Amino acid sequence: MKTIFTVRNVLVFGLLAFLAVIPAYADVTGNTFIMTLFTRIVILAIAAVSLNLIMSYGGMVSFGHAAYLGIGGYAVGILAFEGINSGFVQWPVAMIACGLFALVTGALSLRTRGVYFIMITLAFAQMIYYVGVSLDRYGADDGLTIYKRSNFGSLINLSNKTTFYYVCLVTLFATMYLVWRLVNSRFGMVIQGARSNDRRMRAIGIPTFRYRLVCFVIAGMMCGLAGILLANQADFVSPATMHWTRSGDLIVMAVLGGMGSVIGPVVGAVALLVLEETLPHIIAVVGHFVTGLEMTAAREYWQLVLGPMLLLVVLYARGGIDGLLRGGRRD
Amino acid sequence: MTDALLRIEGVSKRFGGVIASDNISLEIRPGELHAVIGPNGAGKTTLIGQLMGEIGPDSGKVVFEGNDITVLPTWQRGQLGLARSFQITSLFLNFTALDNVALAVQARSGHSFHFWRDARRLPELRVPARDALARVGLAGREDVVVSNMSHGEHRQIEIAMALAMQPRMLLLDEPMAGMGPEESARLVETLRELKQELTILLIEHDMEAVFALADRISVLVYGRVIASGAPEHIRSNAEVRRAYLGDGKKKAAGGHG
Known part of the structure; x- marks a missing residue:
């Protein structure tokens, strides 16, 4: 019989519980840095979960997913700059903008497959990146400072760090639940079927293109939500938000955490961003312990360690970290 | 005849210098099991591709239940009740x-x-x-x-x-391909039951199965239908024997049609 108390499930639950108590921990220890770090992690996890929807369930490897972080962020930033601070306006506008961008670029790029799809999504994201760079009124290269976070009146105060963190966390959980419902629904079966065998889908009488496009738009809007939150957290948005390396980061999160499940990208986001923060220290400490020398300069080479780690996961753990915990089984 | 379930009217398809379908006309009547046989490279799979809309014919028409479906996309043909199986498992x-x-x-x-x-x-x-x-x-x-x-x-x-x-009609593209004799025999039984209620177009290399099941048989050679009729008529047709059945060496092959 299957038990829900597997090592993997306990660890996953532990991770989610850990995310839920971060503000309490930060409060007790007075460590505000961990709050900032984990708010960021949670937001980027939302983006990774949305990418995972199209990438692992739909087989649409988008190399331009960070575009939605930028579009969502700029929608908030530009509206705030023009004096419209209400979240009830900003958030829907940002998500609709992301949806429209996904609709247009998806309609064009979903006519291609494989490498061509990867390249065309990258090209569209680069276009939006340069649009950001050229927005002179809104800071161009230097980006745009957001002086007031989205205002939800007396409903919720996003300027409060703890409140904001929980808004992000609830959004993450809601996104995960939504994706989970989606991939197991009739819609999800069509999406997965189209990834597995598009020709057969058409032979049984299903026009796959429209389903794939709708899925692409849903993922774009979800990622837009992450963009809205990211801009609010940083009180700032700049073209760097949608640089292609950021799109790459999102793919790495999904692959590292595990593409076979809804929780995988969350694991990946936590693992990647925590490693980015801690590896320099670990290298310095371990280096000092091994050689006895002061190793502060070695801190800068943390990517030399991270790279091979990613390589090992891709080579030996196709299901990512989550796949390892599940003993290589895919459900 | 207007009561055909599927009518293929003068369908031609050319790939470069190769004529895959040469003015093919066929009528599949409701309720019959119609088999299409022919040596490798006769254009059998090209024919199915055109019936399912994966390949567009250069000329000619495909009419299903009185509707011209020649330019309909594959998925709409599926919705209309044309169901296919694939030669290579898909x-x-x-x-x-x-x-x-x-x-x-x-x-x-x-x-x-x-x-x-x-x-x-x-x-x-x-x-x-x-x-x-x-x-x-x-x-x-x-x-x-x-x-x-x-x-x-x-x-x-x-x-x-x-x-x-x-479906209203089944298109079976070499359903026995790669099967052992025992599995084939079992599938013949399944198809015998299905033909009671369904119109079937069967493309198959297994002659034993074809002659056991078919109500009518059409023979395709180099993209042309050289004979069409009841199994006993086909068996005795001299041109068919020369082109296909008589050549014992080619008979057993299972490759691409």
Whole structure:
């Protein structure tokens, strides 16, 4: 019989519980840095979960997913700059903008497959990146400072760090639940079927293109939500938000955490961003312990360690970290 | 004749210098099992491709139930009730057998813009899918992931999926390809039952199966229909014997048509 108390499930639950108590921990220890770090992690996890929807369930490897972080962020930033601070306006506008961008670029790029799809999504994201760079009124290269976070009146105060963190966390959980419902629904079966065998889908009488496009738009809007939150957290948005390396980061999160499940990208986001923060220290400490020398300069080479780690996961753990915990089984 | 279920009128298709379909005209009558035979390279798979809309003919018409479907996209033909099986197994390998067939059931039960309820718990999808699997002899194998099943079982799922669409007509592209004699015999029995209720266009290399099942047979050679008629008529046709049946060496082959 299957038990829900597997090592993997306990660890996953532990991770989610850990995310839920971060503000309490930060409060007790007075460590505000961990709050900032984990708010960021949670937001980027939302983006990774949305990418995972199209990438692992739909087989649409988008190399331009960070575009939605930028579009969502700029929608908030530009509206705030023009004096419209209400979240009830900003958030829907940002998500609709992301949806429209996904609709247009998806309609064009979903006519291609494989490498061509990867390249065309990258090209569209680069276009939006340069649009950001050229927005002179809104800071161009230097980006745009957001002086007031989205205002939800007396409903919720996003300027409060703890409140904001929980808004992000609830959004993450809601996104995960939504994706989970989606991939197991009739819609999800069509999406997965189209990834597995598009020709057969058409032979049984299903026009796959429209389903794939709708899925692409849903993922774009979800990622837009992450963009809205990211801009609010940083009180700032700049073209760097949608640089292609950021799109790459999102793919790495999904692959590292595990593409076979809804929780995988969350694991990946936590693992990647925590490693980015801690590896320099670990290298310095371990280096000092091994050689006895002061190793502060070695801190800068943390990517030399991270790279091979990613390589090992891709080579030996196709299901990512989550796949390892599940003993290589895919459900 | 206007009462044909599927009418192919003067269909031609040329790939560079090769004429794959040379003015093919065929009529499939409701309720019959019509077999198309022919040596390798005769254009049999090209013909199916044109019937399913994966290949557009250079000229000619395809008429299904009185509607011209020559330029209709593949998925709309599926919706109209044309179901095919593939010569080379074409399934959703990471799904279970039941998931595969349930997807075919889903295809004929309206659009799939349903985002919430668990598709694997919908009896309106699962029950007909189970029935279709049982009909091809796969009862008890529903929850096995397809990639872990045998070639013979894949062939059976191919047919179960076509059945689950509740089609008006089945296009079977070499359903016996790669099967052992025992599996073939079992499939012949399944097809014998199916032909009671369905119109079937069968493309097949296995002559024994064809002559056991077909009501009428058409012979395709170099893209041309050189003979069409009852099995005994085909068996005695001199041109057919020369082009195909008489040549014992080619008879057993299983490759691309």
